[in-house]
Amino acid sequence: MTGEITSKAAATGTREVPGVEDYDGPAGGWGALGAVAGAIREQMGTSTDTRALLKMNKPEGFDCPGCAWPDPKHTSSFEFCENGAKAVTWEATVKRLDDAFFETHTASELWSWSDHALEDAGRLTRPLRYDAPSDRFVPLSWDEAFARIGTSLRALDDPDQAEFYCSGRASNEAAFLYQLMARAYGTNNFPDCSNMCHEATSVGLPKSIGVGKGTVTLEDFDEADAIFCIGHNPGTNHPRMLSTLSAAAKRGVPIVVANPMKERGLERFKSPQHPTEMLSPRSTQLASAYHQVRVGGDGAMLKGVMKALFEADAADLAAGGDGLLDRAFIAEHTQGFEDLAADIAATGWDEIVAGSGLTQDAITEMARTYWSAKRVIICYGMGITQHGNGTHNVQQLANLLLLRGNMGKPGAGICPLRGHSNVQGDRTVGITEIPGEAMLARLDARFGIVSPRAQGHAAVESLLAMREGRSRACISLGGNLAVAMPDPEACYEAFRGLDLSVNILTKFNRTCLLLAKETIVLPCLGRTELDEQAGGPQAVTVEDSMSMVHASRGFLKPAAPELKSEPAIVAGMAKATLGEGPIDWDWLVADYDRIREAIEAVFPDFADFNKRVRQKGGFRLTVGASGRVWNTPSGKACFHVHPLRPSGSDALILTTVRSHDQYNTTIYGMDDRYRGITGRRDVIFANGEDLAERGLAHGDKVDLVAGPGRRLAGFTLVAHAIARGSLAAYYPEANCLVALEDRDRASGTPNYKSIPVTLERSEGG
Numbered sequence: 001m002t003g004e005i006t007s008k009a010a011a012t013g014t015r016e017v018p019g020v021e022d023y024d025g026p027a028g029g030w031g032a033l034g035a036v037a038g039a040i041r042e043q044m045g046t047s048t049d050t051r052a053l054l055k056m057n058k059p060e061g062f063d064c065p066g067c068a069w070p071d072p073k074h075t076s077s078f079e080f081c082e083n084g085a086k087a088v089t090w091e092a093t094v095k096r097l098d099d100a101f102f103e104t105h106t107a108s109e110l111w112s113w114s115d116h117a118l119e120d121a122g123r124l125t126r127p128l129r130y131d132a133p134s135d136r137f138v139p140l141s142w143d144e145a146f147a148r149i150g151t152s153l154r155a156l157d158d159p160d161q162a163e164f165y166c167s168g169r170a171s172n173e174a175a176f177l178y179q180l181m182a183r184a185y186g187t188n189n190f191p192d193c194s195n196m197c198h199e200a201t202s203v204g205l206p207k208s209i210g211v212g213k214g215t216v217t218l219e220d221f222d223e224a225d226a227i228f229c230i231g232h233n234p235g236t237n238h239p240r241m242l243s244t245l246s247a248a249a250k251r252g253v254p255i256v257v258a259n260p261m262k263e264r265g266l267e268r269f270k271s272p273q274h275p276t277e278m279l280s281p282r283s284t285q286l287a288s289a290y291h292q293v294r295v296g297g298d299g300a301m302l303k304g305v306m307k308a309l310f311e312a313d314a315a316d317l318a319a320g321g322d323g324l325l326d327r328a329f330i331a332e333h334t335q336g337f338e339d340l341a342a343d344i345a346a347t348g349w350d351e352i353v354a355g356s357g358l359t360q361d362a363i364t365e366m367a368r369t370y371w372s373a374k375r376v377i378i379c380y381g382m383g384i385t386q387h388g389n390g391t392h393n394v395q396q397l398a399n400l401l402l403l404r405g406n407m408g409k410p411g412a413g414i415c416p417l418r419g420h421s422n423v424q425g426d427r428t429v430g431i432t433e434i435p436g437e438a439m440l441a442r443l444d445a446r447f448g449i450v451s452p453r454a455q456g457h458a459a460v461e462s463l464l465a466m467r468e469g470r471s472r473a474c475i476s477l478g479g480n481l482a483v484a485m486p487d488p489e490a491c492y493e494a495f496r497g498l499d500l501s502v503n504i505l506t507k508f509n510r511t512c513l514l515l516a517k518e519t520i521v522l523p524c525l526g527r528t529e530l531d532e533q534a535g536g537p538q539a540v541t542v543e544d545s546m547s548m549v550h551a552s553r554g555f556l557k558p559a560a561p562e563l564k565s566e567p568a569i570v571a572g573m574a575k576a577t578l579g580e581g582p583i584d585w586d587w588l589v590a591d592y593d594r595i596r597e598a599i600e601a602v603f604p605d606f607a608d609f610n611k612r613v614r615q616k617g618g619f620r621l622t623v624g625a626s627g628r629v630w631n632t633p634s635g636k637a638c639f640h641v642h643p644l645r646p647s648g649s650d651a652l653i654l655t656t657v658r659s660h661d662q663y664n665t666t667i668y669g670m671d672d673r674y675r676g677i678t679g680r681r682d683v684i685f686a687n688g689e690d691l692a693e694r695g696l697a698h699g700d701k702v703d704l705v706a707g708p709g710r711r712l713a714g715f716t717l718v719a720h721a722i723a724r725g726s727l728a729a730y731y732p733e734a735n736c737l738v739a740l741e742d743r744d745r746a747s748g749t750p751n752y753k754s755i756p757v758t759l760e761r762s763e764g765g
Contacts (some may be wrong), residue, residue, distance in 0.1 A: 019678045088528060090668060107137065109640070115672065118508055142572060152373035158469045161471050162500075163474040164187070169422065171567075175431050177574070180443070180583070196485070200385035203393035204390075205414070208395050210400075210630040214623075215623055218547060228256045255287050258301060261726075296387060300644050306340075324404070325403050327507065328405075333637055344691075371404065375392060378406075381398060398640075408628035420664070429599055480509045480665040486735050486740055500520075503517035506523065525566070547620050624731070652756070661673075687719070696759060698718065701715065706757050735752070
């Protein structure tokens with residue numbers, strides 16, 4: 001394993017830079033506990049609502065509104081991570097946006113606030129609409145809000161002029177009603193957060209193994225002989241995974257990491273949930289090998305691992321062995337092997353080394369760990385998917401696993417790491433622009449409607465249609481769509497040209513300030529809060545990244561008496577828009593069991609939904625590939641052949657990253673503890689040798705230029721442990737460097753993580 005991150009100034013012999021220093025501790029540890037205490041103090045003060053943390057991820061509590069890592073077997077009364085605690089305190093804050101706030105602050109003034117300040121102002125308490133004469137958001141009743149939305153939607157010339165965005169924070173129940181409303185209205189326009197993160201998984205894996213989901217369970221990690229972590233950062237994006245990796249490391253399982261940046265959450269960990277470990281001076285070493293693949297070089301690296309495997313297999317056969325490939329599995333369960341083998345043989349090592357930034361020896365060592373293990377899990381995140389070849393990357397991961405039968409057996413399989421807690425569930429219950437005919441037929445039969453059959457818009461298509469005037473309304477169920485997308489200026493222009501913009505949120509954000517002809521903000525209950533309907537207190541359900549479905553029950557007093565749940569808000573909009581019809585929206589919302597019965601009628605995998613979700617820990621949806629059932633046209637798993645992308649070895653390639661004080665577009669604070677950044681986000685992480693070659697140094701101010709009109713100006717260079725030829729900057733600040741059209745053509749996933757750029761010294765830098 002390569003060495004630890006060194007002091008940025010000491011390593012380069014350059015000047016000290018304000019807000020840039022070392023972090024020598026492990027992931028987790030006392031730093032995590034201190035950050036949790038700080039978040040509680042800042043957002044909740046002495047409020048008794050801090051007891052919510054003890055009910056997070058519990059069978060009778062609520063699901064963490066943060067990441068989608070599955071819950072363990074509920075043996076601990078302290079089952080949350082630092083970022084999960086931040087998400088809860090951010091939502092359960094004592095801060096409020098009351099009438100006086102909007103009387104004091106104009107929309108023009110609020111636009112000048114930072115994204116952090118906008119959300120940090122507190123919880124929304126009443127429905128709002130923008131009043132142009134006063135330049136303020138003013139309160140209105142729920143009935144008036146729904147009536148205005150219904151009037152605007154009915155005034156459109158065509159239902160396809162409306163976009164229905166869904167964030168992964170929405171529950172299964174809310175998402176199901178949302179897609180029902182939109183389809184009853186007449187459109188399949190469903191941009192959602194999956195389009196921006198794991199759409200390459202949703203598109204690529206079904207063609208490889210017949211399902212667009214991971215094949216492993218949490219228990220498989222207990223049986224794995226090797227774990228590969230590629231293109232993700234668990235310390236920041238899914239910290240509860242660190243406990244699972246730590247347990248594997250302690251029993252001697254090799255954990256092989258491939259990531260451009262050195263990330264503390266992949267190096268070593270001290271669990272805040274284990275007192276004896278916290279009191280020990282030692283931490284658990286996680287990565288047994290850490291390979292700093294260049295940004296965008298994953299496809300070349302994976303081809304290299306397969307090439308090394310094929311070469312070792314041939315050598316073993318020549319020596320009289322049985323070979324290293326699982327030929328029985330390949331013959332019985334797959335197709336396309338010969339084409340893959342020919343493609344790998346035709347790919348030279350020089351091309352692989354140039355494209356990956358890794359030596360042949362390093363790639364061969366990675367392959368050796370792979371073929372020496374009987375059961376292998378490959379975990380990956382957006383470092384694999386958010387590229388112009390993201391779908392190809394996903395399918396290359398599947399290729400590698402299939403070669404040794406590491407799919408559909410205990411302790412082995414593929415593990416895409418989803419972001420929001422129910423981003424996978426929303427898709428499962430119908431949030432998709434490409435619905436299947438069987439699903440639509442069942443939906444129509446259950447509700448007496450005629451759903452549209454034409455393919456709708458995904459996220460990028462939605463913004464393009466809005467910008468071109470083909471779409472005139474956007475309703476957002478959660479999220480911060482305009483900030484999350486590439487090319488913010490184009491997105492801002494698109495929103496400002498709408499007839500109707502509706503945001504359903506717990507907190508105010510920048511998308512709310514993109515003022516359409518009619519701009520409405522609807523406040524909703526948070527995951528932590530009691531949801532009481534006509535039938536009594538309600539629970540919602542979510543699906544984690546391993547296809548486990550379980551209930552979530554909020555219990556805190558709502559932040560304001562006028563708040564409505566997301567299902568109730570969707571029902572209110574639907575009634576106002578669709579009028580009298582075959583769907584009794586009030587009846588559905590009165591008791592969420594009725595929504596779940598409807599989900600069961602439309603999606604057979606949810607059979608006995610209400611019964612099974614009441615079991616401790618919930619239940620797992622069917623994942624055919626987990627049992628070697630391949631729901632592909634041929635009935636077999638499929639190898640796919642993809643050419644290598646040109647390496648562009650002389651170019652600098654930028655990836656966007658999240659800070660440790662951030663979740664998606666939500667900025668909790670201005671620190672990034674594990675990378676040694678404090679009080680700022682205006683930095684570019686760079687390899688010191690790359691800087692020296694260009695006459696630049698740690699602490700210099702530069703502009704990043706990605707093409708005409710695409711410039712990120714006045715950012716400070718930070719010499720960091722990152723692969724040669726690679727740069728990193730924070731998301732969403734660097735989104736301005738990505739065009740809306742710059743995406744993976746197979747899946748539409750924006751190219752946030754391999755942006756060719758040049759560095760120009762800033763004025764005065």
